[in-house]
Amino acid sequence: xxxxxxxxxxxxxxxxxxxxxxxxxxxxxxxxxxxxxxxxxxxxxxxxxxxxxxxxxxxxxxxxxxxxxxxxxxxxxxxxxxxxxxxxxxxxxxxxxxxxxxxxxxxxxxxxxxxxx
Numbered sequence: 553x554x555x556x557x558x559x560x561x562x563x564x565x566x567x568x569x570x571x572x573x574x575x576x577x578x579x580x581x582x583x584x585x586x587x588x589x590x591x592x593x594x595x596x597x598x599x600x601x602x603x604x605x606x607x608x609x610x611x612x613x614x615x616x617x618x619x620x621x622x623x624x625x626x627x628x629x630x631x632x633x634x635x636x637x638x639x640x641x642x643x644x645x646x647x648x649x650x651x652x653x654x655x656x657x658x659x660x661x662x663x664x665x666x667x668x669x
Contacts, residue, residue, distance in 0.1 A: 559585040567665020590661035593640075593668055601636035609635040621645065629656030633669070640669045 560582035563574045570586070577584045596602075606613035613634045615623070625644040626632045633641045642659035649657070660669055 559583050561585070562587065564588075565665055566663050568667045570665065571667075588663045590663050593662045593664055604636050606634075611635070625656060626658045629658055631656075631658040631666070637669055 561577045561584045563570050563577070563584060563586045566574070566586060566588040570588070574584055574586050610616070613636060615633070615635060615638065619635075619638070620627055620632065622643045622645055623632055623638065623641055626641055640660045640662060642661050647659065658666060660666060662668060
């Protein structure tokens with residue numbers, strides 16, 4: 553890359569707040585770079601479980617004890633996933649962090665943030 557690009561603003565994350573900030577900055581004429589990570593969620597196509605009922609799953613949609621451990625950070629915060637949306641959340645065991653004081657980080661690895669879950 554020989555060309556240097558200069559931006560007026562950089563927004564990290566495309567959740568509700570990041571998306572709104574981007575909209576406002578662009579409407580004001582600022583050259584804005586938006587950064588996010590994860591896969592794009594294709595509406596309808598990626599919501600394969602949207603018409604499922606809780607009784608379609610073992611434990612009525614609740615995760616098994618072993619599955620709950622994979623999402624221990626999310627469960628601690630009250631944002632723990634159910635069986636039908638767990639595919640949107642990051643496995644806490646794969647992405648651990650040292651907690652020196654209480655901190656709950658609900659992570660999903662998809663563009664659009666928690667507004668999609």
